[in-house]
Amino acid sequence: MKRILFKSGTLVDPGSGRVWQADLLVEEGRIKAIDSGMAAPRGTEVVNADGCLIFPGCVDVHVHLREPGFEYKETIATGVRAAVRGGFVAVAAMPNTRPVADSAAVVGYVRARGEEEGLARVFPVGALSRGSEGKEMAPLGEMRQAGAVAFSDDGRWLADAQLMRRVMEYARMLKAPVISHCEEPTLTKGGVMNEGITATVLGLRGMPAAAEEIAVARDIILAEFTGCHLHVAHISTAGAVRLVREAKSRGLKVTAEVTPHHFTLTEEAVQGYATCAKVNPPLRTRADVEALREALADGTIDIIATDHAPHAREEKEVEFDQAPFGISGLETAIALVFTELVHKGILNLPQAAAKLSLNPRRLLGLPGGVLAEGEPAELTLIDPEREEEVDPAAFASKGRNTPFAGWRLKGWPVGVVVRGKWIPVRPLPGEGLREI
Ligand SMILES: [Zn+2]
Known part of the structure; x- marks a missing residue:
């Protein structure tokens, strides 16, 4: 299973109540390391998580x-x-x-x-x-x-x-x-x-x-x-x-x-x-x-x-x-x-x-839910500043029945890690800047 390094995310750990900026390395479906200024080992997928919150999945x-x-x-x-x-x-x-x-x-x-x-x-x-x-x-x-x-x-x-x-x-x-x-x-x-x-x-x-x-x-x-x-x-x-x-x-x-x-x-x-x-x-x-x-x-x-x-x-x-x-x-x-x-x-x-x-x-009765080395690496990345209008036509669900259609909401998920894979679902906050 491949390695994924999330650079400079803001980690939110409900176990300890801590919120801090760090790099987080995922390997073999587990959180391998949490540290600052980590170098990516060869063959690692690197995700720029600057501006993102990292929640346990x-x-x-x-x-x-x-x-x-x-x-x-x-x-x-x-x-x-x-x-x-x-x-x-x-x-x-x-x-x-x-x-x-x-x-x-x-x-x-x-x-x-x-x-x-x-x-x-x-x-x-x-x-x-x-x-x-x-x-x-x-x-x-x-x-x-x-x-x-x-x-x-x-x-x-x-x-x-x-x-x-x-x-x-x-x-x-x-x-x-x-x-x-x-x-x-x-x-x-x-x-x-x-x-x-x-x-x-x-x-x-x-x-x-x-x-x-x-x-x-x-x-x-x-x-x-x-x-x-x-x-x-x-x-x-x-x-x-x-x-x-x-x-x-x-x-x-x-x-x-x-x-x-x-x-x-x-x-x-x-x-x-x-x-x-x-x-x-x-x-x-x-x-x-x-x-x-x-x-x-x-x-x-x-x-x-x-x-x-x-x-x-x-x-x-x-x-x-x-x-x-x-x-x-x-x-x-x-x-x-x-x-x-x-x-x-x-x-x-x-x-x-x-x-x-x-x-x-x-x-x-599921394991995980905390951000610490050795824990299962299921993660949810959230851009707390992203604003987006709710568009039911864009739902992946077959059900478009929502009273929130057209609402402008602030704070959206940008991707998840599940089964050892990084699955992006919206642009990362840093991505727009890189194009300039
Ligand atoms: Zn019910």
Whole structure:
């Protein structure tokens, strides 16, 4: 495997909290050396990283790759390209495919297809219940053996408390987290957006914050009861944040993720019946967005994950009530983190790197996430000053469904190192200068 030398990058290590300028040498898929003024050994690929931040490789713990079964929305091939273009070296694939990933066969298929592509790594998430129908436990042990890194019925909440208890007991034995889509379904039946003034004005049926909070509360209680690691997916309300904060203060094994759309947008993005902003959980109020940002800053929210949910154009170009939920998020996430959180002083650089790399890896039990000699060399290079307009037509994802089209964002990924390869995705900051 070849050597790659990154010259004069700004290293951001969430492990130690350090930010410093240095050269970084990659060899045999590991960080061989970190030093200043390093000479390139013969046969080394040299990348001028001056002006770039070097993060440990970013990992998205929540994506929908749609394969098998919905290849017209996305495939594993297009999904891993979208991941790399978005600055992610690995993704966890949710099991709501057709068939559902509720067996070793489907889990193994998703994993193998990811390996075949040779780009971002794909880690399958197995279902909690057969068909994610909430009735019978799925075969967690055999899925774990086939490579499942976590378990989830994402898209649905496992409402049967006794079944959730048993699943959590089993997942704990298998040392895998349970990722819960927290939505009490009787309160959200028929709902298409957040319940509140905007829904009333638009005449749309709402989904109250209470539906999420009831589910989070029950799941925290069951996590305490069983000792299972509960990970709350796409947290979106101030009340849910309070519950997670309280659970953490008591030392429970509870973590949470937030999506870029939930920390950026409010329910008002739906005005004009904008189906591109129809998402589940729904976009909430300004007070909820403020609570999410505060929770990111104080560590209550551990992870930023996209809930990448690509859909075909014709599916979203229908009446609001009929449109599917979801946003194609992989290719705008890092730019939103920089524009909305880093440049606004809500997260410092090591915190941002922790929420995009170290903490996602800890959740999934993956090594890496720190910049130190001997560590796995998965890297994400980011130009924090680059400004670019979001152009869904340029997405590698098949899903162009985004409420951020035309937004001018600052801070974009320029390339990743994964599987020992340097994959550039945008010009390096030094490149323009060299042409002059
Ligand atoms: Zn979900």
